[in-house]
Amino acid sequence: xxxxxxxxLFLSMQEGKNYTIYCNYSTTSDRxxxxxxDPGKSLESLFxxxxxxxxxxxxxxxxxxxxxxxxxxxxxxxxxxxxxxTYFCAVDTAKTGTxxxxxxxxxxxxxxxx
Amino acid sequence: SxxxxxxxxxxxxxxxxxxxxxxxxxGTSNPNxxxxxxAAGRGLQLLFYSVGIGQISxxxxxxxxxxxxxxxxxILSSKKLLLSDSGFYLCAWSPRYGTPRTGELFFGEGSRxxxx
Numbered sequence: 001x002x003x004x005x006x007x008x009l010f011l012s013m014q015e016g017k018n019y020t021i022y023c024n025y026s027t028t029s030d031r032x033x034x035x036x037x038d039p040g041k042s043l044e045s046l047f048x049x050x051x052x053x054x055x056x057x058x059x060x061x062x063x064x065x066x067x068x069x070x071x072x073x074x075x076x077x078x079x080x081x082x083x084x085x086t087y088f089c090a091v092d093t094a095k096t097g098t099x100x101x102x103x104x105x106x107x108x109x110x111x112x113x114x
Numbered sequence: 115s116x117x118x119x120x121x122x123x124x125x126x127x128x129x130x131x132x133x134x135x136x137x138x139x140x141g142t143s144n145p146n147x148x149x150x151x152x153a154a155g156r157g158l159q160l161l162f163y164s165v166g167i168g169q170i171s172x173x174x175x176x177x178x179x180x181x182x183x184x185x186x187x188x189i190l191s192s193k194k195l196l197l198s199d200s201g202f203y204l205c206a207w208s209p210r211y212g213t214p215r216t217g218e219l220f221f222g223e224g225s226r227x228x229x230x
Contacts, residue, residue, distance in 0.1 A: 031217050033217075033218060033219075035221075040226075041223070042221045042222060043158075043204065043221045044221075045218055045220065048218050050216060088158070090158075092217045094217065099146040099148075099163050099171075099208070100146065100148075100208050100217040100218075100219060101163070101173075102160065102217075102219055103160070104150075104157045104158040105157060106156075106157045
């Protein structure tokens with residue numbers, strides 16, 4: 001059974017600080033996604049990582065993928081309050097040419113304090 | 115541009131009552147469609163997905179069923195709700211064709227179901 005584990009599960013950090021969220025998964029895959037969820041809301045796509053060594057950056061967030069280590073990271077630079085949300089990674093285990101089958105991690109609840 | 119709509123947004127139902135949640139996608143054809151459930155404080159669990167009209171794949175045996183009567187319509191149903199059916203239900207779509215196929219899912223706004 002595929003396991004997708006995130007750590008930490010909860011992160012409280014001050015504005016201006018840097019931190020990294022880790023996503024480990026237990027099966028071979030080269031397609032990994034990061035989503036953001038605000039309280040009571042749906043999921044918003046942040047990053048799509050489709051190969052080993054892929055790195056994507058948007059604003060204060062940067063995501064990377066190491067398929068050999070089965071590890072993805074979401075790095076937060078100089079956090080601001082607006083980044084407070086729950087962040088999910090998801091791994092696609094579907095065969096090429098078929099419908100996506102995303103397995104989501106447990107989520108990391110990020111709270112940025114002033 | 116593509117949009118996805120779910121309704122109702124909020125639903126409170128008694129145990130044993132039926133359920134119907136609807137999802138429609140606009141601005142695209144032949145999408146793959148998905149139903150996920152998020153229990154309170156938990157991650158997302160894939161319930162059903164569909165690659166075409168009338169084609170439903172179930173991921174988890176449960177008290178729910180899904181149907182796809184039209185290309186861009188996906189319905190989640192139950193004949194008799196259980197307490198454990200409470201949760202946040204999310205419909206999503208992904209492009210079936212086109213290059214590149216990233217596998218990325220695009221989610222609707224969700225339907226929050228409380229079974230009492």
